[in-house]
Amino acid sequence: MNRKQLLLTLAATVTVMTMLACGAGSGDTSSSVSGGDGKSVEAAPEPTTAVGKIGQTITLNSEFLGDKTVVEVTVGGAKQHTKEPGAYGSKPEHGVFLVLDVTAVCKQGKYHANPFNFKFVAKDGTVTEQALAIGFKPELHGTDLAAGQKTAGKIVFDVSKAALTGGRIQIDGVGLDSNTPAAYWAL
Structure with a gap:
């Protein structure tokens, strides 16, 4: 390989790495909501959260380098326990245990369902990880999960009773967007 080819290869590698680090072609997760009242709410085309x-x-969609992931996630059955x-059994440190039922169904691609994909976000923006x-x-x-597979179980948050008013359950995005909020469920 001559010097010119080496420099071109190095430049191409740096360009691709920069694009990935900056989010170019990151396969932004989009989301939409359905169920409950039968109406479906689609997220806006730019990266937003439903x-x-x-x-x-809530349906999460992500596409990156030709790989598409579609997963339907339902959070329900919110109950409070002391x-x-x-x-x-232990008692909550902050007031109540908020216990929720989660179901994740992979419709296309692959999805890593994880209780740590969820956070409780209070009205004032305070974020609480799973208890x-x-x-x-x-x-x-x-x-x-592979396409056609599903899982279900409970997630738990230790929060104050006051934080429940206006609180939301956040789910993180898919793939490269796994550290970005993809959608919320309002309590």
């Missing part, structure tokens, strides 16, 4: 109500299904089930409360069964476990 907002549904507890019990509605103690974990069982004789030795360590293992007494609520069945738990949602990290699972790789």
